Amino acid sequence: MDKNSVLEMRDIQKSFPGVRALMGVDFTLKEGEIHALMGENGAGKSTLIKVLTGVYTKDDGHIFLKGSEEVNIHSPQDAQRLGISTVYQEITLCPNLSVAENMYIGRGDGSTVNWKDMNQKADKILQSLDIPTTAAAQLSSCSIAVQQMVAIARAVDMECKVLILDEPTSSLDDQEVAKLFKLMRDLKAKGVGIIFVTHFLDQVYEVCDRITVLRDGRLVGEYEIADLPRVKLVSKMLGKEMDDLSDIKGEAKEYSKDDASEKVFEAKGLQSNAGISPFDFYINKGEVNGFTGLLGSGRSECVRAIFGADKVIGGSVSKSGKPINISKPIDAMKNGIAYLPEDRKLDGIVGDLSVRDNIILALQVLKGFFKPFTKAEANKFADEYIKLLGIKTASADTPIKSLSGGNQQKCILARWLLTKPEYLILDEPTRGIDVGTKVDIQKLVLKLASEGMSITFISSETDEMLRTCSRLIVMRDRKVVGELKGDELTQNMIMSTIAGGESKE
Amino acid sequence: MNTLKKITSNQMFIPLAALLLLIIFNLIMDPGFFKINLVQNSAGNYVFSGYLITILDMGSELAILAIGMTLVTAASGGQDISVGAVIAIGGSVILRVLCGTDPRPEVLKAPIIVAFLISCVVCMIFGAFNGALVAFFRIQPMVATLIMYTAGRSIAAWINNNTLPVISPAASETFAYFGGFIPGIPIPTPVFIAIICVIITMLILKFTNLGLYTQSVGINENSSRLNGLNPEFIKLMAFVLLGLCVAVAGLIKVSRISTINYSVIAKDIEMDAILAVALGGNALSGGKFNMIASILGAYVIQFLTTTLYKFKVSADALPAYKAVVVIFLVVMSAPIVRDYLEQLRKKMAASRKEAAES
DSSP states (O other): OOTTEEEEEEEEEEEETTEEEEEEEEEEEETTOEEEEEOOTTSSHHHHHHHHTTSSOOSEEEEEETTSSEEOOOSHHHHHHTTEEEEOSSOOSOTTSBHHHHHHTTOOSSSOOOHHHHHHHHHHHHHHTTOSSOTTSBGGGSOHHHHHHHHHHHHHHTTOSEEEEESTTTTOOHHHHHHHHHHHHHHHHTTOEEEEEOSOHHHHHHHOSEEEEEETTEEEEEEEGGGOOHHHHHHHHHTOOTTTOOOOOOGGGGGSOGGGGSEEEEEEEEEETTSOOOEEEEEETTOEEEEEOSTTSSHHHHHHHHHTSSOEEEEEEEETTEEEOOSSHHHHHHTTEEEEOSOIIIIIOOTTSBHHHHHHHHHHHHHOTTOOOOHHHHHHHHHHHHHHTTOOOSOTTSBGGGSOHHHHHHHHHHHHHTTOOSEEEEESTTTTSOHHHHHHHHHHHHHHHHTTOEEEEEOSOHHHHHHHOSEEEEEETTEEEEEEEGGGOSHHHHHHHHHOGGGGO | OHHHHHHHHSTTHHHHHHHHHHHHHHHHHOGGGGOOEEEEOTTSOEEEESHHHHHHHHHHHHHHHHHHHHHHHHHHSSOOTTHHHHHHHHHHHHHHHHHTTOSSOSSOSSOHHHHHHHHHHHHHHHHHHHHHHHHTSOOOHHHHHHHHHHHHHHHHHHHTTTOOOOOOTTTOSGGGGTTSOOTTOOSOHHHHHHHHHHHHHHHHHHHSSHHHHHHHHHHOHHHHHHTTOOHHHHHHHHHHHHHHHHHHHHHHHHHHHTSOOTTTTTTTHHHHHHHHHHHTTOOTTOSOOOHHHHHHHHHHHHHHHHHHHHTTOOTTTHHHHHHHHHHHHHHHHSHHHHHHHHHHHHHHHHHHHHHHHO
16 A cells, blocks of 8 residues: 555445446545545445445445554444544435534533533634634534534534545525635644545536546546646546547537527526526527537536526526516426426326326316316327337336336437427436437427427437437537537537636646 | 236235135124114114124225325325324314304204315315425425324314314204215215215326326326326325315214214224225236225225124224224235245145146
8 A cells, every 4th residue: 555545445335236336446545635526426435435435335445544553444333433424415414403513412421521621622623623613502503514514513523534525515695606616625734634526527627636437337547637637637537538539520510400490489587596506598590509518517407497497597598589478487397398207206207196187287277177188188199109119018007117228218309209399408318228229219309309399408328419409509517618510510629618617728 | 826826916816815704704693793683773863784884984085084194195105194183174174164153053053065065175285295305395294194194183272262162953954964864765875975075086096197197296206207197296186185085084084973083083983994095906006906896905904893893893993903904914015025925935836736747
């Protein structure tokens, strides 16, 4: 073990039924450094963190800590005792206890508490870390950032050598992030090794010293921050070598024809309460466009704002030139907009209801409370779309939750196609479904567009977007940062626009 | 084997099996339980009498409440425990309108229908109060309705200045019809009221989307919203409809005795109504429901109560016996037990197959 390292993980293996989540991953954390752990969804970041914190037990591999032989971590308590502390994205403290209580809860050695002593010690730590709160304050009265810092203070006081910050900045504003970064730098100066997991590229380049990139459960590499420009980082995360990639020309262009001048939907300065910067947007008749960007860049939040799924707090929208008002999903539906949500389980299916009820739901709601479809009508719709989209189900009466992911997705697609929308938004329609269905959905999107439907298509896979979209809106850190069309639609351009910053050099 | 599984997994299986069990028990203990006589009642009319008639009669309020409770359970994933107390309010309102300030009126101060309609409005307002707490303030239904559960009977007493108004036959003979008999008809009126309520409910479920919307909201609120539904409004509506059911049950309750006892009227009926929903095989966590099963569940509970009374179980001891039923039901419907039984069945099938092969 290198003498500068506080933590070394070697050849870590972890499998779950059906998936190999980690395949021989190495990870080294040096004393007094901030080390970014990067990767797209499913790359294995959280699995690696959970192995390190004892939530999961590794199948194979070795973990070494400074000053000790190989260690075995079987539970979060083990990890804590060894000086590995984690601060999660969501606050895992108790909001109704005081700051001091939160810092010392579960750490007493006996059954008695010396309150005065505890408060004094807590105040001292808070002061030394420059955290703007007092030991006696109730935690819920502090801002999220301060709560986050208290969680860190708790970790620091437990004499941690390794501090893991799992997306701590997702719910913080710019000023709060700055405060958090200051705290991180202070800790770094004290020799703590910090593992920083985040989706925000700007933040990585602001505070981190080194980067480890994972992809599909494998280690891609470990880099000094100076050696890895943003574009390279993005290409490593996505697994596309910049130069090898010949431009995949989309078949999409042939469909974006002449009557494409009519703006079916237009938004100006649209803003929702989901924390995205106001953005302008339009889509033409028969056009397929898409939002691209890394996970968490605000792609979904944009389309949710268009559909009224999040609370719209600013901006104006118009349909074919006429101003309209969309404050909730039903308004959007009445204006011919349909939205297939990103999270199929949470926002899409109504699990216990039958395939039939799931398919007719949106059209039924549009038709009205007092006008239910007869059983025959409902069956006709369901059978038509089960056949059209090739949904594999025992019958239309089967509860949708017992179908496979791909078939559930087709049902949700059927639900919206049934409403005959003018503008269809598909947010990650192909995530977690088999390859055959993916291709089906892509083909369907192009076919619908050629028939005059406007479609916004979002996917984490750039290939897919290049194949279907004729215009891409690029997002970074919750802002629209660019628009690509025509010849600009290449992997290289997308990546450099996503990366932003130094890419133009 | 498969047909057996089909039968046992049907939602109507539990209430029907419980009913069958009760019938068999009574047949063995005393077949006289099922005898129905035509007797002359105190008003001089010939009416049917017998335990079965009692069950149908006394089960009416419960069946009507079960309708509303099923909707509330489906949409909100929780239960309203204030129905008994709101029945007291509804009953009190009816008496207040009919009697005015005179607790022993010579003549009614308003037509019965007016009194009933006012009571409906009041009960629906209280339903809306509960519903608003649940839908907009996102308070657990049981906690939200605990407020009315606690305060309801005091409000009921306050409406009549803590007096106990009595509607004497001299003031109105008709008033007693709703909880008793209409001259010339030998079947108790509450039975008809319950049947009318059930028919109306079935028609509403057939000719509106009430069923689809409440179930959808109960199963997945997020998706429902993204499909254009307004989950808050639908939850509120379920509570308001329960309020209407409560008003009808309140009319029957006060009509039965032509007066009111604020602390006793419809006492503990909320627990029976919730039990009816559970006995009907509906998940108390909301979502899919079967209305007929809930209504059947209500009558099964009344069957049990009447059976226990027949065997001279005192009113005080009654809840203990019902508790046994509840424990059995809850344990049987727990996923852990269902999985275990399913495994047991598979194991038995496997060993039987083995035995057949060797």
